[in-house]
Amino acid sequence: METKQVLKDLISESIEAKKKMLEDDQIRNIEDICDKIIAAYKAGKKTIICGNGGSASDSLHFSAEMVCRFEKNRAALPSISLSENISSVTAIGNDFGYDASFSRQLESFAQEGDIFIAISTSGNSKNIINALQTAKKLNVFSIGMTNADGGQMKDLCDLCFCAPSKKTARVQECHILFIHLLAKMVEEKVFS
Numbered sequence: 314m315e316t317k318q319v320l321k322d323l324i325s326e327s328i329e330a331k332k333k334m335l336e337d338d339q340i341r342n343i344e345d346i347c348d349k350i351i352a353a354y355k356a357g358k359k360t361i362i363c364g365n366g367g368s369a370s371d372s373l374h375f376s377a378e379m380v381c382r383f384e385k386n387r388a389a390l391p392s393i394s395l396s397e398n399i400s401s402v403t404a405i406g407n408d409f410g411y412d413a414s415f416s417r418q419l420e421s422f423a424q425e426g427d428i429f430i431a432i433s434t435s436g437n438s439k440n441i442i443n444a445l446q447t448a449k450k451l452n453v454f455s456i457g458m459t460n461a462d463g464g465q466m467k468d469l470c471d472l473c474f475c476a477p478s479k480k481t482a483r484v485q486e487c488h489i490l491f492i493h494l495l496a497k498m499v500e501e502k503v504f505s
Contacts, residue, residue, distance in 0.1 A: 327486050333477035334487060343491065346456055346472050347498040353428045353454070354503045359391035361422055363415045363444060364432030364458075367485050369396035371432055371458075375492045383496035387504045393422055395444075415444035423453045430456045434484045436464015445469040458491065460484045 333339065350360060360379060362372040372394040379392035395418045396402070405417045415431075423429060429448040433441040436459035445466055448455040457463070457470035460479050467473050476487035 323482075326480070327483055330476065330478040330483040330487055331490055334490065336477075339477065342472065342474060343494060346474060347495060347502070349454060349456065349472060350428055350495060351499055351502045353426060354390055354499060356426055358424070358426040358428065359393065360428045360430060361393050361395060361419060361453075362430040362432070363395035363418075363441070365396075365438055365440065367481075368432035368434060368458075368488070369394075371485070371488050371492060372396045372430070374489070375430065375495070378492065378496040379499070383493070383500050385500050385504065387500060390499070390503070395419065395422075412439045412443050414440045416440070416447040419444050419447045419451070419453070423448065423451050425452050427453050428456060429453045430458065431466060431470070432458040432488065433464065433466055434460055434481045434488075436460055436462065436466045438466075441466055442469065458488050 362375050364372045373396060376392040376394040379390040395415045401418055402414050405414050409417060419429065431441045431445055442465055445455050446469065449469070455470045457466050457473035459466055459473060459475055461475055461477055462479070463473055463475045467475065474491055476484040478484050478487065
């Protein structure tokens with residue numbers, strides 16, 4: 314197949330996945346997630362977010378949108394990406410095992426009323442599963458970002474955005490859109 318057609322097919326696939334986000338059940342779920350994050354910020358709480366690989370970059374992206382800004386100049390919002398401190402990630406990995414890389418940090422930073430956001434395109438990353446279990450123990454509300462079926466993490470999250478695709482690249486593309494939707498709604502509602 315020629316390159317031009319491959320590119321068109323990939324772009325079409327991405328557009329189709331995002332179109333599925335327009336379905337009523339998806340929109341209601343996104344609204345519920347927005348409302349929960351907005352309420353936490355209005356109550357003076359923070360978001361804590363993590364992921365592996367590309368999802369680690371997405372966690373950094375979300376945190377930066379909250380701390381810096383998305384589209385409007387406004388006060389900074391507290392957000393921590395557990396993926397950003399490589400010294401902590403590697404020390405925990407060395408001393409406790411990589412599966413504790415996020416749960417150990419969550420024990421340190423999370424307080425009741427905070428929102429924990431866990432990203433895993435498979436829904437089955439062991440360190441993400443462990444962090445979600447830790448969030449439950451700490452009584453911290455958890456939001457998942459995963460693929461169409463949700464994997465193991467879906468049942469551990471209080472709310473879960475399941476990107477409407479099973480292909481990792483399409484899931485990540487939907488996750489970026491989702492992050493931008495959250496950032497937009499947080500800015501609009503927290504600073505209205």
